[in-house]
Amino acid sequence: MATVAPPSPGPALAEARGKLREVFGFDDFRGVQPQVIERVLDGRSTLAVMPTGAGKSLTYQLPATMLKGTCVVVSPLIALMHDQLRAARANGIAAATLTSADADWRETMDAFRAGQLDLLYVAPERASQPAFRDLLSSAPIALFAIDEAHCVSEWGHDFRPDYRQLRPLMDAFAGVPRLALTATADAHTRADILTQLDIPESGLIVAGFDRSNIRYAIRHRDNPVRQIADLMRTEPGPGIVYAPTRAKVEQLADKLAAATGRPVRPYHAGLDPAVRAGNQAAFVESEDMVIVATIAFGMGIDKPDVRFVAHAGLPKSIEAYYQETGRAGRDGDAAQAVMLWGADDFARARQRIGEVPEDRRTSERTRLDALAGLVETAGCRRAVLLRHFGEDPPERCGNCDNCLEAPGVLDVTELAQKLLSAAYRTGQSFGFGHLQKVLTGAGDDRVIQRGHDRLSVFGIVGNDEARLLQPIARALQARGSLVATEHGGLQLGGDAKAILKGERAVEIVVPPARARSRRRGTGGEANPVGDPLFEALREERRTIAREAGVPPYVVFHDATLREMAALKPRSLSQLGAIAGVGARKLESYGEAFLAVIRRH
Secondary structure (H helix, E strand, O other): OOOEOOOOOOOOHHHHHHHHHHHHOOOOOOOOHHHHHHHHHOOOOEEEEOOOOOOOOHHHHHHHOOOOOEEEEEOOOHHHHHHHHHHHHHOOOOEEEOOOOOOOHHHHHHHHHOOOOOEEEEOHHHHOOHHHHHHHOOOOEEEEEEOOHHHHOOOOOOOOHHHHHHHHHHHOOOOOOEEEEEOOOOHHHHHHHHHHOOOOHHHEEEOOOOOOOEEEEEEEOOOHHHHHHHHHHHOOOOEEEEOOOHHHHHHHHHHHHHHHOOOEEEEOOOOOHHHHHHHHHHHHHOOOOEEEEOOOOOOOOOOOOOOEEEEOOOOOOHHHHHHHHOOOOOOOOOEEEEEEEOHHHHHHHHHHHOOOOHHHHHHHHHHHHHHHHHHHOOOOHHHHHHHHOOOOOOOOOOOEHHHHOOOEEEEOHHHHHHHHHHHHHOOOOOOHHHHHHHHHOOOOHHHHHOOHHHOOOOOOOOHHHHOOHHHHHHHHHHOOOEEEOOOOOEEEOOOHHHHHOOOOOOEEEEOOOOOOOOOOOOOOOOOOOOOHHHHHHHHHHHHHHHHHOOOHHHHOOHHHHHHHHHHOOOOHHHHHOOOOOOHHHHHHHHHHHHHHHHHO
């Protein structure tokens, strides 16, 4: 018979606030945290959709210190579990992981059976095993927390079949509440998560998706090494660069390191496991490293001080883009998200749609069209993102490239008709270069041999208009009006016929002539680099982190060090009043940081 913590009224939220101050060092909750925690303490199952950096883990870590029994946390990646384990233990929370990478699994199981754990982290693959269910039957369970809950839905962008086995496990412990957490789920995915995990609709809490501290910028990719190197020069903190293939990862890592002198390392599944793990560990512990990776990297990273995320190619979907860019600025400080895209990205993406099962193609096309709308918009990027997730945002955010420097918009319908007509009349089997020569009347041997110099579209585009052909071709490919064949030719697709008939207009975005450099966005106070006290506090943090074998941010976030540098506390009680200084950290590190402050 499964053992369940006896039902009882949840502790008051006022008590939870006191525990928040004691354990985490914060005076109050943020956003929807109090609503989620109140439901958890009340024993009610909940799906919380909260943006990355909004403090999802606190919604189960805090109740775990207050409820009778252990909170079982299902998390998709070992690295993510170990990051969260270090952070929980640094705050004095009794936590353990039960993974294939843990040599102390016997001690963990004994501690669990003895009721000594607040948190037990486990992967979905282990959670679905009968032996794990038997283990859970040997001690009281307070809560099931399912992190990255969108993995349970086939509609989600990151479906994991093992997540489908969690409901039978949880059904065996019928009196234990469930808390599902995700940052990326549209309305359809949210409804599916509720069904799959048997959470009532009344248990849905959506915090909103806005990450106001992230500045979004999307540009055409012309020289990715130069473009990303320029970004690295403006952002000296840690960064993630996503590249589409393993080969691109290695090439970019080498070239960016040579171009900037910064520490840059690659990460992809083809690396030796020890090298890959070493690169990830070095990045997590670093305060200035950039890691170039495939999309396999990131979900397992709980690093709050990532200052930028750059995409060297098109992400899979808006959901994936939101999740990947959400790894920047989790500490609330200003961060940047820069995407570089090309028409060939859309061509490959549309070809891949033809390879997926037929019943999924419509939804995949819808996702790609939504992504095309994001990259092609002349309006607010953030507004497009938030509307995709069902929100009604202001027309302008003031912290994306289009809001900061409004681009021009040209109606190029007539030129687009000429380009589409050229593609059609040449047999829909030639690439852009050939079509450009036909339209501009170039006397090319191939054009003449094919008889394309005798077509009505030959030479109908003058020199002044010719420069617009390439951005028009990119725009038409992004929206699916021109589709690349497997041999590189361009054929009509989507709304091409409507454009040719004059039923649809085509507009392109013309970027500002000069992009002014802005080093920091809104939403976070810049680190006072050059302040001797702040730098001394950071150095003390590095020393403590090295000795403890943890990343610097586990000791204290930069925001906490900034407040120390500004307030210069003189006693432990004054230091303990600073946000982020909980009881365990005050006891462990307080005197060391006070000594640094006294010296300055």
